[in-house]
Amino acid sequence: MRRNLLRERLTAGQPTVGTHILSCWPTLVELIGHSGQYDYVEFTAEYAPFDMHDLDNLGRAFEVADLGGMIKIEQTQYTHQAMRAIGSGFQSVLFADIRTVEDAKAAVNAVRAETTMAKGVRGRGLLGVGMRRDVGMVREGGQPAYVDALNDVVISIMVEKKSCVDDLDAILSVPGIDMVQFGPSDFSMSIGKTGQYGDPEVLDAEKKTIEMALKKGLHPRVELRDPSGAEKYLKMGVKHFCIGWDVRILADWWDTKGAEMRSLLGSKTEAAAKPVAKAAGNY
Numbered sequence: 001m002r003r004n005l006l007r008e009r010l011t012a013g014q015p016t017v018g019t020h021i022l023s024c025w026p027t028l029v030e031l032i033g034h035s036g037q038y039d040y041v042e043f044t045a046e047y048a049p050f051d052m053h054d055l056d057n058l059g060r061a062f063e064v065a066d067l068g069g070m071i072k073i074e075q076t077q078y079t080h081q082a083m084r085a086i087g088s089g090f091q092s093v094l095f096a097d098i099r100t101v102e103d104a105k106a107a108v109n110a111v112r113a114e115t116t117m118a119k120g121v122r123g124r125g126l127l128g129v130g131m132r133r134d135v136g137m138v139r140e141g142g143q144p145a146y147v148d149a150l151n152d153v154v155i156s157i158m159v160e161k162k163s164c165v166d167d168l169d170a171i172l173s174v175p176g177i178d179m180v181q182f183g184p185s186d187f188s189m190s191i192g193k194t195g196q197y198g199d200p201e202v203l204d205a206e207k208k209t210i211e212m213a214l215k216k217g218l219h220p221r222v223e224l225r226d227p228s229g230a231e232k233y234l235k236m237g238v239k240h241f242c243i244g245w246d247v248r249i250l251a252d253w254w255d256t257k258g259a260e261m262r263s264l265l266g267s268k269t270e271a272a273a274k275p276v277a278k279a280a281g282n283y
Contacts, residue, residue: 001134001145004091004152006040006068010178010219015239018070020044020223021246024054026061028246033065040068042242045081046096052084059089059133070094070156075103079126082110087132092154094181099163101170107157108176113150125150125176154178156221159209160186168208172216179240180213181221182206210236 009016016039021028024043032038043050043058055071062069070092071085082093095107112125127150134149135141155176160183164171172180184197184206193199213220214237221240222233225248230241262268 001140001149002063002089002091004068004149004154005066006070006092006154007152009039010154016040016241018042018068018240018242019244020242022048023246024048024050024058026057029058029061029067029069030065033067038067040070040092041065042070042072042094043090044072044245045085046072046074052088055085055088055090056133062089068092068154070154072096078106078110082107083127083130084132086111086127086150086153087130087134089133091149091152092156092179094156094158094179096158096183097161097186098157098159098171099161101167101174103164104157104171104174104177107155108174111150111153111155112176113147115147156181158183158186159205160184160190162187162190165205165208168212172212172218177218179219179221180209181223182209207236210238 006016017037018040019032019038020042021032022044029041032041041062058069069085069090071081071090072094073081073085073096075095075097078095082095085093093107093111095103095110098104098107109125110127112127114124114126114128116124129142129146131137131141135143135146140146156179157171157177158181159165159168159171165187182205184202185195187205188194188196188199188202191201193202196202210220210233219240220236220238221242222230222238224230224241224243225245227241227243230238233241
């Protein structure tokens with residue numbers, strides 16, 4: 001079984017840095033690994049087109065690049081996508097749309113093994129034995145090392161709904177949760193203030209999430225478009241960040257460099273003459 005690099009860093013109390021991709025092209029993972037600056041890559045599958053072969057290929061790329069792999073999945077796919085991603089070589093799962101204690105328990109159940117061998121606070125789940133990449137197809141399936149590997153999978157949850165924030169103490173008390181991330185976009189929408197990231201209610205909910213996670217010995221994680229936004233979170237005790245999205249990096253480059261080239265040419269396209277709405281916040 002492959003070492004879980006993200007789990008090792010969390011256990012050692014070390015900070016972590018990740019980055020997001022929506023593309024399934026494994027070469028991007030290799031390029032990220034070549035930088036030597038990242039601990040893991042999050043494949044934001046909630047928004048991306050992919051198939052089961054893509055998950056296997058990304059799993060191979062994580063191994064080649066010596067990186068951890070995280071997958072973000074939507075609620076209707078918790079059990080299936082978590083199982084298939086872990087089997088492909090992902091060692092962390094980020095569960096979106098947590099609303100209740102039952103949702104948090106469902107996330108843990110989708111990751112941990114169904115066995116009395118499960119260790120303490122990391123919880124017991126519903127996964128059985130499989131014949132997938134994580135166990136060499138047939139080489140290590142059904143062994144104690146498989147149970148240990150499932151126990152080490154890093155479980156992250158999104159706190160992004162009002163009901164989740166309202167019942168946060170109970171939700172973060174569910175055994176097995178490791179990392180916690182506040183989602184200002186969904187939260188602001190859930191309270192009828194879509195896109196108002198600076199609203200006091202949104203900021204208070206984020207502060208509550210981070211403080212309660214730290215109080216319970218969990219690891220708050222923050223997504224940032226740029227490291228310049230990290231300072232206030234560092235002061236709050238956050239040590240885990242996921243920065244940049246491949247699609248946002250490309251969009252920013254095409255916007256700015258295309259405009260620079262047009263300026264040098266003294267020309268402007270019809271599209272460039274029209275105002276374009278920019279996304280606020282970290283996205």
